[in-house]
Amino acid sequence: xxxxxxxxxxxxxxxxxxxxxxxxxxxxxxxxxxxxxxxxxxxxxxxxxxxxxxxxxxxxxxxxxxxxxxxxxxxxxxxxxxxxxxxxxxxxxxxxxxxxxxxxxxxxxxxxxxxxxxxxxxxxxxxxxxxxxxxxxxxxxxxxxxxxxxxxxxxxxxxxxxxxxxxxxxxxxxxxxxxxxxxxxxxxxxxxxxxxxxxxxxxxxxxxxxxxxxxxxxxxxxxxxxxxxxxxxxxxxxxxxxxxxxxxxxxxxxxxxxxxxxxxxxxxxxxxxxxxxxxxxxxxxxxxxxxxxxxxxxxxxxxxxxxxxxxxxxxxxxxxxxxxxxxxxxxxxxxxxxxxxxxxxxxxxxxxxxxxxxxxxxxxxxxxxxxxxxxxxxxxx
Amino acid sequence: xxxxxxxxxxxxxxxxxxxxxxxxxxxxxxxxxxxxxxxxxxxxxxxxxxxxxxxxxxxxxxxxxxxxxxxxxxxxxxxxxxxxxxxxxxxxxxxxxxxxxxxxxxxxxxxxxxxxxxxxxxxxxxxxxxxxxxxxxxxxxxxxxxxxxxxxxxxxxxxxxxxxxxxxxxxxxxxxxxxxxxxxxxxxxxxxxxxxxxxxxxxxxxxxxxxxxxxxxxxxxxxxxxxxxxxxxxxxxxxxxxxxxxxxxxxxxxxxxxxxxxxxxxxxxxxxxxxxxxxxxxxxxxxxxxxxxxxxxxxxxxxxxxxxxxxxxxxxxxxxxxxxxxxxxxxxxxxxxxxxxxxxxxxxxxxxxxxxxxxxxxxxxxxxxxxxxxxxxxxxx
Numbered sequence: 001x002x003x004x005x006x007x008x009x010x011x012x013x014x015x016x017x018x019x020x021x022x023x024x025x026x027x028x029x030x031x032x033x034x035x036x037x038x039x040x041x042x043x044x045x046x047x048x049x050x051x052x053x054x055x056x057x058x059x060x061x062x063x064x065x066x067x068x069x070x071x072x073x074x075x076x077x078x079x080x081x082x083x084x085x086x087x088x089x090x091x092x093x094x095x096x097x098x099x100x101x102x103x104x105x106x107x108x109x110x111x112x113x114x115x116x117x118x119x120x121x122x123x124x125x126x127x128x129x130x131x132x133x134x135x136x137x138x139x140x141x142x143x144x145x146x147x148x149x150x151x152x153x154x155x156x157x158x159x160x161x162x163x164x165x166x167x168x169x170x171x172x173x174x175x176x177x178x179x180x181x182x183x184x185x186x187x188x189x190x191x192x193x194x195x196x197x198x199x200x201x202x203x204x205x206x207x208x209x210x211x212x213x214x215x216x217x218x219x220x221x222x223x224x225x226x227x228x229x230x231x232x233x234x235x236x237x238x239x240x241x242x243x244x245x246x247x248x249x250x251x252x253x254x255x256x257x258x259x260x261x262x263x264x265x266x267x268x269x270x271x272x273x274x275x276x277x278x279x280x281x282x283x284x285x286x287x288x289x290x291x292x293x294x295x296x297x298x299x300x301x302x303x304x305x306x307x308x309x310x311x312x313x314x315x316x317x318x319x320x321x322x323x324x325x326x327x328x329x330x331x332x333x334x335x336x337x338x339x340x341x342x343x344x345x346x347x348x349x350x351x352x353x354x355x356x357x358x359x360x361x362x363x364x365x366x367x368x369x370x371x372x373x374x375x376x377x378x379x380x381x
Numbered sequence: 382x383x384x385x386x387x388x389x390x391x392x393x394x395x396x397x398x399x400x401x402x403x404x405x406x407x408x409x410x411x412x413x414x415x416x417x418x419x420x421x422x423x424x425x426x427x428x429x430x431x432x433x434x435x436x437x438x439x440x441x442x443x444x445x446x447x448x449x450x451x452x453x454x455x456x457x458x459x460x461x462x463x464x465x466x467x468x469x470x471x472x473x474x475x476x477x478x479x480x481x482x483x484x485x486x487x488x489x490x491x492x493x494x495x496x497x498x499x500x501x502x503x504x505x506x507x508x509x510x511x512x513x514x515x516x517x518x519x520x521x522x523x524x525x526x527x528x529x530x531x532x533x534x535x536x537x538x539x540x541x542x543x544x545x546x547x548x549x550x551x552x553x554x555x556x557x558x559x560x561x562x563x564x565x566x567x568x569x570x571x572x573x574x575x576x577x578x579x580x581x582x583x584x585x586x587x588x589x590x591x592x593x594x595x596x597x598x599x600x601x602x603x604x605x606x607x608x609x610x611x612x613x614x615x616x617x618x619x620x621x622x623x624x625x626x627x628x629x630x631x632x633x634x635x636x637x638x639x640x641x642x643x644x645x646x647x648x649x650x651x652x653x654x655x656x657x658x659x660x661x662x663x664x665x666x667x668x669x670x671x672x673x674x675x676x677x678x679x680x681x682x683x684x685x686x687x688x689x690x691x692x693x694x695x696x697x698x699x700x701x702x703x704x705x706x707x708x709x710x711x712x713x714x715x716x717x718x719x720x721x722x723x724x725x726x727x728x729x730x731x732x733x734x735x736x737x738x739x740x741x742x743x744x745x746x747x748x749x750x751x752x753x754x755x756x757x758x759x760x761x762x
Contacts, residue, residue: 208638257589
């Protein structure tokens, strides 16, 4: 055991979201009641919306940040219900469970979905994407930046560049649930049209918020569409509300999650207190060290190479002959919650460790690494 | 000034939701991270679902409670998207802004909406409802139990009895956002099919949760419908998740709002520590006293009579010659946030004071009453 760890007052939540939260973020969750249109809360929400522009590296005033009570999944509905019309062709790059579910969501809204399925643990080859886009006219392409089921990271910059070259009218939709705040994403520069995430991932805030960002042409498309498909997920209804709060005025469509948004304000202040690039580098460094720790133990990571491995989590195969449930159970008794695998083809064969945000800065990743080392030793001796 | 009040550390939020929260509820909001499928959180969510059955006075095991990350508004989408098919006739009883918005939501999902509009400050006459139901076949009727814009309370028991008599196959859908936890609602006994609320009202929990309850036939209808209209609001997807948690097992469709649900557990424990009927009586008592306080000041309440006035809030006309913004501003400097009116016909002419949950038990209602008395004195002297 190279790093000391002790049973925490509560188990450290080292799954790929919800992650551990800083004390100031948790205190903000306990903010006494404020009216959703009070000057105090309007100022909080204004700060959140302004800072989301920085998080998405966007300076275009016509791009639009949104925060809704909900979850990451709701962001899929928002994309599908506002940007897609019945029968529109959508190209889904499938890198795991979450890309697959996003495709399900698109089908609910009557999109005509084409899928390119990556080999398990790998990304979709760029040439395949280019060939598909050249052959067929797609209203949108969806990229799961990091598929939380496989820990595979797709190269959004390169994929978006191909879209711009071959089919510039195709909207680029990025599921950034397990990437935004960990992996670099340059919304304006790369030409992204819609990117979504959730509070409990690298944003470092308890679950309960759907957070997303839309390009000027995505906003325009949503605001001018003929028919709304939902009420709650309608950008026609939410856009004026977000604009009001960002300009310092309260407005009402549905009651925002005051306390969780206040926690998001605190977390964004923490995140933006260093440069985003420094944050991404720190996550890459901790991630690489953790992956190497696992490999030194003789364990194999799920992605086919480090080049396609995400920096906010690591998916690792259980050691040969070790019962996965035993390993997770022993880690729990040592004070760490890690996650089982959820890729349909590999359930029960691997586990996932999250390393995003607070835990990356507080040394939790080395602690869980040491605990895994001890546990593997106990189970294989 | 009959009751002493002092500037609190924060302004008391005396609007009809978000309401003030108890300290234990706020502490629960700051619960350190737990995985959404951890044994700790599963136990919490199980308790919440079991206790919601008590809150809705339901003992039918085939009725189903749900808690989703979202807001009260999302509950409208759930009702419309799961219980209504394109072209279905729905009868909306319109008693204010919120009934009107619910009708908008139903139209988004292609319901054929008929509206009976009550006079401002009054309820829809029972005879009109009976006549309409006798003449036309409705898939559902919607009742806004308390319309937060007018503070008018509809007689859900009597309306539902009429439905059962005249058109028993019509689903009874109740928007209980400003009623559940304050006004009596007997889900099974009255034959309600769907009732929805939100966390920040009488449930006494920060905003961020959509809470609703469905009858066996409503669940059956949702589970057997041919086509889903949304992904996030689909009861086909959520029903197995809720059943799993209630039976003590984690399950995943979208990440639940762990901390806010933990706060709901604490609040439901508090609410159910006395009998519900005692709670309703306490609210009625405090509400009646407050309304009489206002009338003693020469102010007029918006409902046409006390018989149709809700117990969780009071809507009061501004005194003649007093600028509403001045009154609300002065109350804010005295430490109280109350709400302006939002009924389209009467904006700027009245204000609303919430008196639900914690504030009812902590004496806040007498304090705000005294502050209003002082303020009216100052503005009319």
